[in-house]
Amino acid sequence: MGTVHARSLEPLPASGPDFGALGEEAELVEVEPEAKQEILENKDVVVQHVHFDGLGRTRDDIIMYEIADVFKAKNLIDVMRKSHEAREKLLRLGIFRQVEVLIDTCQGDDALPNGLDVTFEVTELRRLTGSYNTMVGNNEGSMVLGLKFPNLLGRAEKVTFQFSYGTKETSYGLSFFKPQPGNFERNFSVNLYKVTGQFPWSSLRETDRGISTEFNFPIWKTNHTLKWEGVWRELGCLARTASFSVREESGHSLKSSISHAMVIDSRNSSILPKRGALLKINQELAGYTGGDVSFLKEDFEFQLNKQLLWDSVFSASLWGGMLVPIGDKPSSIADRFYLGGPTSVRGFSMYSIGPQSDGDYLGGEAYWAGGFGDLFRTHFFLNAGNLCNLNYGDGPKAHLQKLAEYIRWSYGAGIVLRLGNIARLELNYCFPMGVQSGDRICDGVQFGAGIRFL
């Protein structure tokens, strides 16, 4: 009998933990056998051997887990489907550059009449890949060096190192990632980093040096992340004209926190979704494992997308969060929430809603924001939100009342552009309303780029 080649189905990206799900429009592709050959759906087959060509440093046991299902196939179409799924799983490990599948009848002495051989021809990634970029922007130029060691010890561990050397700041990050063999969704990673950020809306400069360990695992349809993080934060004023409230926050602090996040994501794309919903709930408890910052932080994000007639999408979002400082020390400016900007409440300047002092925005301890939008390359939106500090002595009714007064809202229209699978660009014309004294608005044309939009 002839050979059936199940080749790679285009276009499928080499996936791993940094890439999301498959490409947007991926659906299961049925491979049609050639017209000349017999239709073999109903013929029982047995997969006798699975061969692997091209394994170098990869260990056998993790491969075994990914291809275990292939042996269970009962007929030819099933074999092809299961081989395709196995191929996806192997690519997701992030250790192979390409994987090709060959299905052939069994030859040899112990061959059954309906026996099949499946061969995976793989090409492993090189031991070390590097990248070098230069970036220019914001009165600063920098040189970015990236190094990646995929499949370090043979079981899909990955070490990445990124170093950025700039005219103003230097930052780096080192990360070690290890999945559980057989269960790629369960993995843990350890990160070491130094990041600097400049926040002109608060006249604040922040340098974080930290270490974090993170453990991801799925439970049913949800994805959970447990993380411990220890960060040495250094805050400073960005300019001599910074307000005194920001100047008072300058200095060093140590935050040691445990956080848990749960994500349920059924959208078909995270950049420009057409259907599905997202629910993300995040909580963080700081202060009980050391450090001098102590708080409990709750944060949630909800998004719903529904396709309407004429290819347009209706999208609704709701965000909210609360920060409760524990003990008698007030909350730090680096932990508070910020609201406003082209990616949240459009029509207001970046993070320029809520408590401020002399033009420097201090952030708030509680916020909510909601949005409706209609997406189709051009979009209409309606956003609302509020950000304030709560007096935790009063009851929940007083809190809700405080969050409900002084609502800032805005509406407008614009165009949306998707940048590959990475980011979204928006150019909007906004009408900000409900502006409170102290907020900085951006009425008229506003441009935004990002990955998470209200």
Place this chain on the structure above:
Amino acid sequence: MSLVAEAFMNQLAAAEPWPENAALYQQLKEDQILLSDNAASLAVQAFLQMCNLPVRVVCRANAEYMSPSGKVPFIHVGNQVVSELGPIVQFVKAKGHSLSDGLDEVQKAEMKAYMELVNNMLLTAELYLQWCDDVTVEEITHPRYGSPYPWPLNRILSYQKQWEIRRKMKAIGWAGKSLEQVLEDVDQCCQALSQRLGTQPYFFNKQPTELDALVFGHLFTILTTQLITDELSEKVKNYGNLTAFCRRIEQQYFEGHDKDGSAAASARSAKRSESDPDLNKIWSQIFTPECFCLAACQMPSSCKCVTHLGVQLVELMR
């Protein structure tokens, strides 16, 4: 901000009178502040007292990082933040208060020279003792400097500061000096100050100036701070007129205020001390009979003590 804008802001600020709620920021008195910072803070407090400008002292653990120049103390007056004695003197002058207006050009130059002497000698010696003398560093400086922070931040910050100060010492050539040499330098500085002061109440006779405030800040802190050894304070105690000068300024400008504002309380708690000595006991130790050696001295013509030097000067001028 550009120079022009800053000058404009200063003009605006100069027009406003001194507010009631002016505040001076320094590190925590009991546990954190070090000898050199305490001296600087006391100098500014003395200067403002001499100008009769009210200011309240606020202690913050992050005062050093709040300051625009990275040095304490700094004052928050209205909307302005000014740090270190030199700029504060300029700022106060712009508001119309000055202590050195009555001096002529030669005297002003002399005053500046002596202030430079104090900053280059006394202050550097204090920094050397705090950060380059291993025993002091281990026992006093590291525990105090990192006391407001949790582990491991306290060790990281104090080592970082130590490297910075040692680098500065290397740059000015003090890294190779031994403790004895540093104490010798302190002695010479005190001798120069003592000779300039002579028997006058203040450095420029009748009225105190910023030089008096600066010298008071440093000498008083050295005298009333307990370190590992007493060598530093002994060097100052050798000069009777300097100790009398400190006592005089303390009595005139700091006593009569409440305990927390007084110089004695702030300097007394500046270093970890086993007991809290009474101020009278300190002064009785300082005013030893040897200081007044006119009667007891064996060789008056070659005696280097202050009182004999003064007498010799008077003889020369006759």
